[in-house]
Amino acid sequence: MSSRDRSLKTLITTMPIVEISAYFSIDRLLPELKWVADAAVNATNVEKVQAIQTDLERLVSNDSISAPLILTFAVMGKPNFKGSSNLTSSLRYDSSDTYIVGNVLGAVAICKILGLKTFLFSSRLSVKDANSKSELRQRLAMESVEIRVVFDDQRGLSSADVIELFKQSRTFDSSMSLPHIADSQGVISDKSYPLSPFIEELISRTDMELYGGVNFDAKHVKVSERYIATEYVLFKMIVGAVAGVRKQEYSKMSKDVTLNSGESISSVLSGGYIDFVVAFTKGWLEPLRRDFVGNRSGYHLSPQVWQALGLTIHQLVSDGASIEELNIAGKVLGQLNYSKNAKHWSNCSVMELDSKGRIYKNAASSTRQFRVGLFEYFENLLKTAF
Structure with missing residues (x-):
């Protein structure tokens, strides 16, 4: 033909x-x-x-x-x-x-x-x-x-x-489900989606390029690459930081998530909320700089950990934490050992040792439960630290 x-x-x-x-x-x-x-x-x-x-x-x-x-x-x-x-x-x-x-x-x-x-x-x-x-x-x-x-x-x-x-x-042929793609008219995600400027700002203000940078072409980070996060993971992290677990779970990059108050996430971020996210993330990244290069198999590269950190930010801001306190909280959690054999994971309700008793793995029945369990663990650690 x-x-x-x-x-x-x-x-x-x-x-x-x-x-x-x-x-x-x-x-x-x-x-x-x-x-x-x-x-x-x-x-x-x-x-x-x-x-x-x-x-x-x-x-x-x-x-x-x-x-x-x-x-x-x-x-x-x-x-x-x-x-x-x-x-x-x-x-x-x-x-x-x-x-x-x-x-x-x-x-x-x-x-x-x-x-x-x-x-x-x-x-x-x-x-x-x-x-x-x-x-x-x-x-x-x-x-x-x-x-x-x-x-x-x-x-x-x-x-x-x-x-x-x-x-x-x-x-x-509309049979394929690609839930996080931005534009239903095409499959190549452009950079004009609502939270794009805030992701770029977070990357820039926390100097993520110094730690390995962000991958804009994949959903999750690979151990063999230099990246520390992906655009998609940062999107989910920011949504969790502003709107909590439910909005984080069901949000799509193409849409500006609306909060229960009727306000959009982009307007909340524009109003200064991005400063909270930056302060916490910057504090968390600094102690982990060497690990992002030397320990590519740890949980610090897990998308669920990053999203749990977003939920942690949401809780801290809801409790009235200041920007300085968010930065300190980030540093506290950044000093954790994120290696998969770190013994402190035994205190986390959604972690368990593998059959050989060598590394800790996800013990939750779903990724959402794993993410929430990590957030609750981080929250308890911060309560003990302060």
Whole structure:
């Protein structure tokens, strides 16, 4: 398929599921879209991937009627295309130049069925599953899927073009849940969301760049990187600091959260509240400067700890603490040992030793409970310190 007066083309074909990985890269996204893998790891997408797997399994088990699964890939650069009058065409390209842009969750479901590496969730098959569903997986592997390959053999596709195709596919196929993305009209979060200026101010006034900086392209920090936090984590921290746990839990970057009083968080921050957040954060960061470089596996990089610190700020301000007192409180908590084997975690209600008795891990039943438990622990430590 090609459009009049445009060099962009689409080749449509079918192939067995088992052959997809031989022709296309299905274990990765375009590097510029790596934040998608973070944003899409949520319960909604887990359920959707499972639903796709279940439907595919039902198809081969019951011989039920079903339209083929459709996957869309984009080819970067200029592939070699040869058309033909007898409707048989050929396309030559390097599979490493291909990226999934349509029906991402369908591709993930296929990876999970075949036990292939995927960029979302774990696709590793247990020995039990591999043995119990061996025949089913073999039958699924031979099931045909429809493949659409978008390419431009004249001008070539750039990474920006691939991103645009990904954005369009999200508009046409709205199944993927990406809850923290700012703009429903596109998937690339711009910097014009309401709390952006306050996040920038917090980063600047606390000199976060000196500690490792903030990652604006991912949801959470990786141990292998230099960053100490992400834009998303700072957003959640600030919302918690101003509005408390419930607003922190359900807030989205695209919206200016409204408080029970009717006032917006941005107006509260503009009115001087950002000074409280800066004072506390600055005090907390200073004692941890070496740990951010030398101990990348500690809880000081945990997004739940940062959000719990936001809740701590909220409580302190609610209790009438001054800016100076917030700074001191930050320093007190900054002097904690955030190593995962630190013995003081035994006093935290949402921490427990692992099976080997070496490191402390999350003992809560949900991330919200873990976050609240950490906040309560920090609050008790401060009550003892003052």
